[in-house]
Amino acid sequence: MATPAMEKTTWRSRWRIHDECLTLPYFLGLLAIRTERSLPPLPPAERSLRDKLCSGIIEYGILGLLVFSPLPAASVHEWSILLIELTTLLLVAAYVLMKHKPPVNQSLSRSLRGPKILFIGFFLFLVVQIIPLPASLVRILSPASHRFRALYASGPGEPGFMSFSIVPSYTFQEALELLSYFLIGLLVLRTITHRRQILRLVSVLLGMGVFQAFYGLFELSSKSPRLLFYKKIYGLEDVTGTFVNRNHLSGYLEMVIALALGLIISRIGVFSFSRLSRREKLLRLSEKGLSMNILFGLGVVLMAMAIIFSHSRSGTVVLVLEFLLFLGLVGLFSEFSSDYRKRIRTFLRALFFLIIILSVGLGIDATLKRFALDDLLEERRPMYWAHAVRMFRQYPLLGTGLGTFNALAPPFEGPAGPVSIGHAHNDYLEYASELGASGFALLFGGILSLTIISWRVWRTRRHPEVKGLALGGIVSLTGILLHSLTDFNLHIPANMLLFSVVLSVTLVTVFYRKETAAQERR
Numbered sequence: 001m002a003t004p005a006m007e008k009t010t011w012r013s014r015w016r017i018h019d020e021c022l023t024l025p026y027f028l029g030l031l032a033i034r035t036e037r038s039l040p041p042l043p044p045a046e047r048s049l050r051d052k053l054c055s056g057i058i059e060y061g062i063l064g065l066l067v068f069s070p071l072p073a074a075s076v077h078e079w080s081i082l083l084i085e086l087t088t089l090l091l092v093a094a095y096v097l098m099k100h101k102p103p104v105n106q107s108l109s110r111s112l113r114g115p116k117i118l119f120i121g122f123f124l125f126l127v128v129q130i131i132p133l134p135a136s137l138v139r140i141l142s143p144a145s146h147r148f149r150a151l152y153a154s155g156p157g158e159p160g161f162m163s164f165s166i167v168p169s170y171t172f173q174e175a176l177e178l179l180s181y182f183l184i185g186l187l188v189l190r191t192i193t194h195r196r197q198i199l200r201l202v203s204v205l206l207g208m209g210v211f212q213a214f215y216g217l218f219e220l221s222s223k224s225p226r227l228l229f230y231k232k233i234y235g236l237e238d239v240t241g242t243f244v245n246r247n248h249l250s251g252y253l254e255m256v257i258a259l260a261l262g263l264i265i266s267r268i269g270v271f272s273f274s275r276l277s278r279r280e281k282l283l284r285l286s287e288k289g290l291s292m293n294i295l296f297g298l299g300v301v302l303m304a305m306a307i308i309f310s311h312s313r314s315g316t317v318v319l320v321l322e323f324l325l326f327l328g329l330v331g332l333f334s335e336f337s338s339d340y341r342k343r344i345r346t347f348l349r350a351l352f353f354l355i356i357i358l359s360v361g362l363g364i365d366a367t368l369k370r371f372a373l374d375d376l377l378e379e380r381r382p383m384y385w386a387h388a389v390r391m392f393r394q395y396p397l398l399g400t401g402l403g404t405f406n407a408l409a410p411p412f413e414g415p416a417g418p419v420s421i422g423h424a425h426n427d428y429l430e431y432a433s434e435l436g437a438s439g440f441a442l443l444f445g446g447i448l449s450l451t452i453i454s455w456r457v458w459r460t461r462r463h464p465e466v467k468g469l470a471l472g473g474i475v476s477l478t479g480i481l482l483h484s485l486t487d488f489n490l491h492i493p494a495n496m497l498l499f500s501v502v503l504s505v506t507l508v509t510v511f512y513r514k515e516t517a518a519q520e521r522r
Contacts, residue, residue, distance in 0.1 A: 054094040055102065058191050061091045062184060063204050065497060070212060070252060073227050074243045075493035081177060084493060088180040091187055102193050108511040111453050112189070118446035119182060125439045126175040129401050130168045132161035142436075144394040165401025166408070174403030177493070181500040188504035198469065198509055201501070202259050209256030210299045212241035212249060213306035220309065239309040243494070250315025251489035253303045254479040255502055258322050260300050262472015264293055265330070266465040314486045318479045325475050333459065333467075381425045381486065384409075388424040391433035399436030423491055427484035430491070450503055451477050457510040466512050473506025 065087055072080045095101070139146040142164050149162040165171040192198060216239035219225040225232040228242045235246050243249040307315045391400060391408055400408060406422040424430035432440045451474070458470045480489055480499055489495045 048099060051098050051100050054098045055191065057094040058091050058187055059197060059200075061087060061094070062188065062192075062501070063201065065184065066201075066204060066501060067208060069494040069497050070208060071242050072229055074248055074252075074495065075497075076244065081493055084497065085176060085180045088183050092183055095187060095190065102191050104190060104193065105508075105511045105513065108189070108507060111457075111511070112450075112507075115446045115449045115453070118442050118449065122439060122442035122446065123175070123179065123182075125435070125442055126171065126178075126402060129165045129398065129439070130163055130171050130175070132163050135160055135162050138162050138164060142395060142398045145398070145400070163401070164398045165404060167401060167404045170403040170407065171401040178402070178496075181496050184497060185500040185504040188501055189508060192505060192508055195465075195512065198505060198512070199263075201505055202263050202469065202472075205256050205498070206260045206263065206296065206299060209253055209260065209303050212243075212253065213239075213299075213303040216241035216249065216306050217302075217309065238311050239306045241306070243492075245492075246310035246312045247314060247483075247487045248489055248492045248495060250307045250310050250312040250318070251480055251483050251487065251492075251495050252498060253307050254315065254318050254322065254483060255476040255495075255498055257300055257303050257307075257319070258326075258476035258479055259472040259502065260296055260303070261322075261326055262469050262475070264296050264300075264468075265326075265471065266468025267293055267296075269464045269468075314483050318483045321482065322475050322479045325478065326471070329471060329475075384421055384424045385426055385429055387421075388426065388429035388433045392429070392436070395433070395436055397436045397438055399432075399434045399439055402434050402439070405430050405434055423488040425487055427488055427490040430488060447503070450507060451481075454503075454506045454510050461510060463512075466509060470506055470510040473502055473509060476502050477506065 065084060069075045069080075069084060075081060075084060135146065135150075138149070145164050145166060146162065148166050149159065153159045163171075188201075192201060215228070219232065220237075220239055225236060227240065227244065232240070234244065238246040239249065240246050241249045241252075243252065304319055307319050387409060388405070391405070405424060409421045424433070428440075428444070431443060435443065454470065454474055454477075458467070458474060461467050461470070477499075480495070484490050490499060
């Protein structure tokens, strides 16, 4: 099992790298996107060369980040995080330089007003956590922070000013990282507006998921396994792809598998079959590329096998739940006769059981052993969760400061002696302890509101391609949010970046209208 030190390196050296150099451009970029008033959109043929160049830089820059971020050990190292932040800054600059911004769906813009307020409030909250405030105010609002800062003050006597965060530099660096993911998601909402862009993005993610699965299974048989650029030290008997931790590879593949299944359903046109005759159904299957759908299905099987051979218990459970969600939602919201619903459920069951049969035949027993009672009792997660709960009780309103969980985490006794923990192995508890009730409500209130908006709009859509693609995004988000109950996927850069993109592209998809397609053909 990977140590927390391998999962996320310390912020101390990053503080020297960043300093103030990224702060002002980042927030100016955010302000520009928030307040700009673009000129009326033009047809693609009339757009200037600068606009076309900037649009290409943004789209392929986002795709490049999605390809790059999982490769260097899921981007947990300082240099890769810095590269993501600098690239995000470049993409924001390209958007600001565009004279005529891409048209944005007005219904989508109206729906985002509430979540937008929550996210802006969240980043303002982080500023409040970081900036020095009068010690008397800190003592009133967060007595534990006041005691901690006073105890470790460098000079004699009580300092006149202090921050709510117990380590402001950690909070500042983590805030910049979260701001990068937020800006990438915002750029997806503003620039990924056409069908071909959505399909291109999903196809790239499917390719990356298949690569991770194939590479992980290949390295499993290697005598000297590697994480692409690094020697593999932990989890030598587990499929981890280019990730350090098997659970984080599982979290990544869970999101991609759901998108792949949604793509297959949309290509087949499952949600429109009830309106077609038998001959039209056969023509639809042949027109939609049966061979490509088979390849996509094999890709899903390969990724599912990688999750099973990663021996991740949470990953295996979430994988099963995702298939059950697809079975249930397709059955409930399709317009088929009962006969066709049975056939669709039979197809999805066949795909699911094919994965199970192949896995059992090749050796799923190692995964099943990890569900044994002895293994569960040896887990240290309950201790980590209890510590996070204690932190939240001591800092209930404003938290200890984003990114400061490991600063207060006591060392736990391991096989080789005391081991410090970097994460709570539960994203919700860790964010709650660091942000307090106020910051946690703003952050997850924004995320959940966007997810609920996607679900409510999806239920009303009738377009079969939109319905299938968006279903993949909704199941993808549901899977990773469930997995976050037992791990820290949303603290891993590659997975958090993917989560932000999936959340945004799902919103774009559910609000997609045919009018946009007319602009594509101009």
